[in-house]
Amino acid sequence: MTVTELTDEFSVLLLEESSTHADLFEMWLEGVQTKRAARPRDIFRVFDSTVAVACLSQSVLGEDEPDIRRFILNRNPYCQLILIASCSSPDILYEQHYDATIVRPTSREEFQTAVEKRLTYGMYSALLDEFYSLNAELVSLERAGDSEVDLDPDALQKRLQRVRKPLNQLTAAIDHADTKALLQSLNLHRKYLTEPAQAIDSEPASKYHPKACPNCKLPWGVDHRNDLGKGFTSIGAYVWRCSRCHDITHGSSPSDRRVARR
Template identity: 25%
Template sequence: MSKGNGGNEEETTHKEEANQPVVLLVEDERGLAELYTRFLEDIYTVRTAYTGDEALELLDEAVDVALLDRRLETWSGDQLLSVIQDRKLDCQVALVTAIAPDFDVADLAIDEYLEKPISREDLLELVEELLLRSDSDITQQELLALISRKISIENEKSTPELEGSDEYARLKRRIEIAKQRLNLDLEQVGANKHRPDACPRCDLRWDLSVGDTIGFLNLGSYVWKCTGCGSVVKVPDPSSRRVARR
């Protein structure tokens, strides 16, 4: 468990080198702080701060999600929000607090407001959702790849398996968020009975488009190149096929 002043810096460095998302948790009730940290630390690198001063030391560009208590002993979550803005940090921010929201919340630069008490599931869902939203640089090509991955999974798994998979649920949610962000929807690409529906090598869909992005380049009447993996697929010209005679 990574903490503020006096925390294990070697452990923090080791976890962050593993490319885990970094969550800054600011909570002045030590019991709650330690509980929330246990909820998150198996999945994320957690930097735990018990005071606003500790939060300032741990708040840098590596933080992906900041979970702030709105009322601290010497600082407020609102003040920490101002610091995040002043430092121009690109992180998702949620207030996790016992204070019921009021009209002033509308003016706060936050992504979510979660009222205590919260469960482990609530906290994990919150962080996961914020991380999905932070994927702001997704391209049309990447969205097409996500959709292709979803279709491939659906073709291999049964309905009960899909319904029981957290990974599949996250993938669906990520696709929906990306579609909303790009303000695009799927369309069918013009039918071609000779062209495969997907790349035989990487499964990128060739029968769908996202905006003006498709998964292939047409190199000839019966030749296609995948825009994902670069594979070239060529089928025999139907007019040149010979019918075998007995």
């Protein structure tokens, strides 16, 4: 694989119930750090910030699929998701939710190509985000002065240089088609993390807050099972901030509400 020299700080997660298949996948990913999970609950134990790609076996996911996907993307929205689909499935379950799909049986070349591409995307996104964050911290440090901010400028500069080299290499390796595919992937993740739940009537309306945001109509009091949470945040007595549009609603009745955008 051509990206193995850049993977010191990144890894690939394999959710695979067959130890034989997991061993084979690890052999095909020689030079890349891997983390293994045989059951969905194992992911909650082994997943960490280094995981840039998660290869998830459809046969293992089952009813835990939404929880696993949400868990991964909430902790790393840049993590690329690859579905390893069962060959016996007439319709590839969940495929529209994934960045790439590998259908069993798969060859070494097919598996390596898919993982390498998604590993490039996952590393590039993570490094680019860290690069901008480090620069923002350095700017804040320069403006505030050493005595006002608890940051080590030397450590920040060293980390910035460590990030810059692989980022430049990945940038050179990414073409227009890759950029388009990566943006589609990030939009897919963002949509999932901010998409309202469909079962809007699963909980009764509360007398303490509106049933939905008066501005964007996002249902409130429903567990959206993503970044939207319950749809709002209480910021005072009869004052709520919408999780999606961030408008602030005041008052306990429609006639006593004011909406202020922030």
